[in-house]
Amino acid sequence: MKPTLFHARCAFALLAVGFAGGAAAQESVYARNLASACFTCHGTDGRSVGGVPPALAGKSKAELLEIMKAFKSDKRPATLMHQQAKGYSDQQLEAIAGYFAGAKPGPASAAPSARVNF
Amino acid sequence: MTFSRREFMKWMAASTGAAAVAGCAGMGGPSAGRVVVIGGGYGGATAARYLKLWAPDIDVTMVERSDVFVSCPISNLVLGGNTQIGTITMGYDGLRSRGVNIVRDEAVAVDAGARQVRLASGKTLAYDRLIVSPGIDFMYDSIPGLKSADAQNRVPHAWKAGPQTVALRKQLEAMRDGGVFVFQVPMMPYRCPPGPYERVCQVADYLKKAKPRSKILLLDSNPDIVSKKGLFLAAWNGMYKGMIEYRPNSELADVDVRGMTVKLTFDSVKGDVLNVVPPHGAGSIARQAGLITANQRWCGVDWLTMESVAVKGVHVLGDATLSAPAMPKSASMANQHGKICAAAIIALLKGEPVHQEPAVMNTCYSFVDGRSAMHVTSIHQYDKGKKTLLTVKGAGGISKAASEIEGAYAWGWARNIWADALG
Numbered sequence: 001m002k003p004t005l006f007h008a009r010c011a012f013a014l015l016a017v018g019f020a021g022g023a024a025a026q027e028s029v030y031a032r033n034l035a036s037a038c039f040t041c042h043g044t045d046g047r048s049v050g051g052v053p054p055a056l057a058g059k060s061k062a063e064l065l066e067i068m069k070a071f072k073s074d075k076r077p078a079t080l081m082h083q084q085a086k087g088y089s090d091q092q093l094e095a096i097a098g099y100f101a102g103a104k105p106g107p108a109s110a111a112p113s114a115r116v117n118f
Numbered sequence: 119m120t121f122s123r124r125e126f127m128k129w130m131a132a133s134t135g136a137a138a139v140a141g142c143a144g145m146g147g148p149s150a151g152r153v154v155v156i157g158g159g160y161g162g163a164t165a166a167r168y169l170k171l172w173a174p175d176i177d178v179t180m181v182e183r184s185d186v187f188v189s190c191p192i193s194n195l196v197l198g199g200n201t202q203i204g205t206i207t208m209g210y211d212g213l214r215s216r217g218v219n220i221v222r223d224e225a226v227a228v229d230a231g232a233r234q235v236r237l238a239s240g241k242t243l244a245y246d247r248l249i250v251s252p253g254i255d256f257m258y259d260s261i262p263g264l265k266s267a268d269a270q271n272r273v274p275h276a277w278k279a280g281p282q283t284v285a286l287r288k289q290l291e292a293m294r295d296g297g298v299f300v301f302q303v304p305m306m307p308y309r310c311p312p313g314p315y316e317r318v319c320q321v322a323d324y325l326k327k328a329k330p331r332s333k334i335l336l337l338d339s340n341p342d343i344v345s346k347k348g349l350f351l352a353a354w355n356g357m358y359k360g361m362i363e364y365r366p367n368s369e370l371a372d373v374d375v376r377g378m379t380v381k382l383t384f385d386s387v388k389g390d391v392l393n394v395v396p397p398h399g400a401g402s403i404a405r406q407a408g409l410i411t412a413n414q415r416w417c418g419v420d421w422l423t424m425e426s427v428a429v430k431g432v433h434v435l436g437d438a439t440l441s442a443p444a445m446p447k448s449a450s451m452a453n454q455h456g457k458i459c460a461a462a463i464i465a466l467l468k469g470e471p472v473h474q475e476p477a478v479m480n481t482c483y484s485f486v487d488g489r490s491a492m493h494v495t496s497i498h499q500y501d502k503g504k505k506t507l508l509t510v511k512g513a514g515g516i517s518k519a520a521s522e523i524e525g526a527y528a529w530g531w532a533r534n535i536w537a538d539a540l541g
Binding site: 026029030032033034036037038039040041042043044048049050051052053079080083084085086087088092108109110111112113114115116117118 | 203
């Protein structure tokens with residue numbers, strides 16, 4: 001009887017932590033996954049090698065979201081960002097902006113050069 | 119109400135994070151699982167790097183036969199003399215310093231039942247999850263004249279960046295002024311849809327400066343230019359006017375290497391430098407591992423995880439995949455496949471839910487000369503009903519015109535995608 005009761009209590013304690021912590025953790029993982037599509041051009045976590053395209057890490061969420069929405073509605077001129085921003089819902093853009101706002105700015109680690117061996 | 123410890127653990131693992139369980143029940147060990155990655159190109163290297171970035175407690179071993187990475191994107195600029203092979207050649211020390219175990223060897227067999235990979239050296243590697251990112255292999259069987267290694271060197275494809283890129287550049291340098299460069303391209307789907315047309319621009323840029331009486335003949339198996347048509351035609355009919363002849367529906371029958379002749383179904387074309395890109399399919403290890411599911415060439419995958427639809431526990435990335443609708447075979451896509459896969463494998467190994475709404479982007483730049491480039495981009499969101507990634511209508515597109523500003527962005531793209539895989 002006693003061990004069962006302990007397990008039940010442990011379970012309820014974990015459930016509370018699990019649902020609150022787990023849902024938030026999953027949301028931040030999904031935001032990270034969505035934002036990682038941007039890393040290809042803007043650098044890992046938005047730390048851009050050489051700054052072109054611009055670094056996004058540590059920028060204000062409100063500013064990033066405003067810029068992306070302006071691209072989406074063709075209010076801000078661009079070479080391709082207006083075409084890409086239209087591919088995302090406003091909720092997705094908000095998650096992406098939030099991810100970059102929380103990313104640590106700093107220098108990117110560039111790919112190491114190597115000797116040509118052929 | 120009672121439930122067994124085992125049921126409870128299973129339920130917790132499925133519904134919440136493993137970390138919470140570990141705190142109460144004392145689970146967890148030094149390694150969260152072993153992942154083996156076959157191939158250190160854009161797909162494999164990116165997946166290996168992101169596994170370590172996002173889950174340092176996963177053991178990652180990457181098998182790669184070369185000790186350097188040579189980028190296909192930008193490699194056409196080597197042919198044009200607008201960059202050097204050294205600029206697109208990089209090493210794996212960045213991945214090593216992030217804890218990826220890099221084995222210089224070749225994977226020759228996969229035993230999915232025993233979850234083992236056998237290497238050419240005779241060694242075996244055990245895995246919990248395997249990533250196969252083999253790139254492409256050329257199908258020389260249908261081209262008798264190109265079967266020997268000697269013939270393949272004399273008529274290069276230069277469609278995998280590396281020694282063949284350098285060899286083709288040397289052939290162009292040695293060509294007489296007034297010579298003809300003959301370039302034959304396979305039917306879609308092939309690696310890098312705009313690549314052939316960019317190559318024509320790069321060779322034209324070189325010939326215009328160095329050998330202005332020379333001509334370029336593009337023999338395209340396809341019925342029309344398959345990517346950025348208007349933008350390429352603007353370059354061909356503008357700055358390269360009179361230099362380029364485009365012949366659609368020019369399917370290859372064979373190559374006469376001694377006679378320097380490309381044989382088409384109804385015609386033969388002689389040239390001074392021949393460049394033939396044979397049809398291709400997933401790299402040979404994919405075939406050996408039983409991953410090929412479409413047209414005896416490509417590997418079908420579950421786009422939520424990149425797991426093979428044929429072999430459990432094995433994930434396939436990059437050009438080797440049976441592409442989702444309107445998804446190109448590109449470095450950009452392979453990079454994004456690597457991230458979908460890394461995130462899914464981490465979730466699967468840790469008993470966390472797999473992200474059900476992945477979205478990826480493709481961005482490819484093409485240079486028309488040494489400085490100006492133009493892009494094509496598309497956004498691909500997961501469709502739950504169709505269970506695949508579909509392009510978002512009304513999004514994506516191409517440049518209005520090639521420009522120097524996009525040339526600068528193209529170099530920025532290259533430096534960032536290289537760093538995203540290898541940094």
